[in-house]
Amino acid sequence: MSLTRRQLLVLLPAAAAAWDFVLAGTPEAAPTYNSAEHWWGMLLDITKCIGCGSCVRACELENDVPDGYFRTWVERYHVPDFHIENPLVDSPDGGKEGFSPSEFTGGKNFFVPKFCNHCVDSPCTQVCPVGATFHTPDGVVLVDQNYCVGCRYCIQACPYGCRFFHPNKHVADKCTLCYHRITKGLTTVCCESCPTGARQLADLKNPNDPIHAFLKTHSVQVLKPHLATGAKNFYNGLDGSVR
Amino acid sequence: MFAVLFPIPNYGLITHFLVIFITQMRDPCPVVLCSPALYERAFDTFLQLAGALMVKLQDITHLLRVAAVFAVGLVLVLVFRSAFIPKSFGRYGHFRGDALAEITARPIVYAGHDTCEGCHPDTAETKSKGVHAHVNCESCHGPLAKHADDPTGIKPQLPGVAHLCIRCHSENIAKPQGFPQVNAKEHSGGQLCNTCHQPHSPGLVQGPRK
Numbered sequence: 001m002s003l004t005r006r007q008l009l010v011l012l013p014a015a016a017a018a019w020d021f022v023l024a025g026t027p028e029a030a031p032t033y034n035s036a037e038h039w040w041g042m043l044l045d046i047t048k049c050i051g052c053g054s055c056v057r058a059c060e061l062e063n064d065v066p067d068g069y070f071r072t073w074v075e076r077y078h079v080p081d082f083h084i085e086n087p088l089v090d091s092p093d094g095g096k097e098g099f100s101p102s103e104f105t106g107g108k109n110f111f112v113p114k115f116c117n118h119c120v121d122s123p124c125t126q127v128c129p130v131g132a133t134f135h136t137p138d139g140v141v142l143v144d145q146n147y148c149v150g151c152r153y154c155i156q157a158c159p160y161g162c163r164f165f166h167p168n169k170h171v172a173d174k175c176t177l178c179y180h181r182i183t184k185g186l187t188t189v190c191c192e193s194c195p196t197g198a199r200q201l202a203d204l205k206n207p208n209d210p211i212h213a214f215l216k217t218h219s220v221q222v223l224k225p226h227l228a229t230g231a232k233n234f235y236n237g238l239d240g241s242v243r
Numbered sequence: 244m245f246a247v248l249f250p251i252p253n254y255g256l257i258t259h260f261l262v263i264f265i266t267q268m269r270d271p272c273p274v275v276l277c278s279p280a281l282y283e284r285a286f287d288t289f290l291q292l293a294g295a296l297m298v299k300l301q302d303i304t305h306l307l308r309v310a311a312v313f314a315v316g317l318v319l320v321l322v323f324r325s326a327f328i329p330k331s332f333g334r335y336g337h338f339r340g341d342a343l344a345e346i347t348a349r350p351i352v353y354a355g356h357d358t359c360e361g362c363h364p365d366t367a368e369t370k371s372k373g374v375h376a377h378v379n380c381e382s383c384h385g386p387l388a389k390h391a392d393d394p395t396g397i398k399p400q401l402p403g404v405a406h407l408c409i410r411c412h413s414e415n416i417a418k419p420q421g422f423p424q425v426n427a428k429e430h431s432g433g434q435l436c437n438t439c440h441q442p443h444s445p446g447l448v449q450g451p452r453k
Contacts, residue, residue, distance in 0.1 A: 035343075050418045052411045054382050061386050062352040076417050098410040102417055109417035134338030144342035147329075180349035189353045195378040195411055196422070 041232030055190035072115035116175035120230025373444025
């Protein structure tokens with residue numbers, strides 16, 4: 001058997017391509033995350049929140065949230081005596097840099113961390129005309145920013161004010177419950193950075209999740225329950241004055 | 244254009260040809276079941292009925308035209324749908340299925356305390372004994388996934404204690420009772436917190452530095 005130079009020149013690249021294919025080996029195994037096995041929610045303990053704003057800062061860095069916009073924020077409530085229906089609420093820069101000392105001495109004072117409730121029957125998803133915002137099989141409400149047309153219906157529809165119009169991308173933006181983290185076995189970045197454990201990610205489908213024990217022994221509430229949105233942010237110690 | 248694509252049948256002409264055809268058929272018709280006069284009458288009735296049918300067909304021409312327009316529209320819609328709707332739309336629900344993978348693929352910025360503790364067990368040990376046991380590393384040190392990926396190349400910056408500690412521990416009436424809060428000026432008189440407190444386990448008093 002003899003090879004001409006021409007044949008060799010043809011064969012060598014073919015062999016190189018074949019060897020490359022062999023070296024590549026089997027493709028990377030599919031991720032083990034099975035969305036059907038999870039149902040995400042969060043536990044927020046108002047009796048533990050100190051208003052440090054770590055969650056807001058971490059969220060901004062992790063998710064590249066533009067300055068002045070918030071996927072999560074912290075509100076400070078001052079409920080004056082005898083005026084339970086008229087609380088004074090402030091949230092300077094979303095509470096990102098913490099809160100300066102209160103000017104009030106009496107009444108009831110506390111912090112309320114807020115972010116998307118990832119509602120089961122979310123009004124924002126119902127109004128999207130193009131199917132750009134959706135429920136994942138594991139109970140997270142997400143925005144497909146490559147498909148969103150930027151009509152802003154969802155921003156108006158959210159009764160919790162959890163969505164904003166991204167100033168650069170010109171599409172709707174919101175909390176993703178750190179979907180890129182929870183699908184890899186990590187917790188959300190707000191829970192990761194919370195120093196007091198006021199925020200705890202909860203997998204409601206996992207029978208071993210500590211949330212089940214907590215829900216049995218504590219009186220928790222969701223925001224605006226009368227709207228029947230199926231909110232999954234469970235607040236411990238939530239005052240009736242919180243809007 | 245439309246008339247060329249969809250010529251409307253001339254029912255008058257068709258009727259004319261039909262009548263000629265049947266008239267030709269009459270004479271050699273082999274079936275004679277009744278008198279010729281009755282046969283003539285029956286044939287006239289048939290012609291009348293056929294004529295009436297043709298007139299009726301003439302009346303629904305406009306409906307056929309509308310039906311044709313709808314049919315063309317339906318075909319166009321199907322063509323545009325297949326061209327413009329992403330292939331993965333509807334895989335899991337009324338949304339683009341590929342979006343899930345795209346969102347999942349975002350890079351991680353905060354590595355998570357498990358990653359930190361893997362390389363810094365001594366600090367984790369110190370921390371586990373103090374009141375900051377449940378304060379995660381990146382809560383104070385900031386996002387360090389890049390450092391975790393390249394431990395020697397990217398070094399984290401030490402957080403400035405003056406600003407850092409105060410953010411959590413400054414006095415505020417809205418903070419939960421029992422949470423350690425201080426008025427910084429009264430408490431330290433301008434000294435830095437880590438003069439006396441070890442940040443990883445602040446209960447251990449180091450003693451004022453000379």
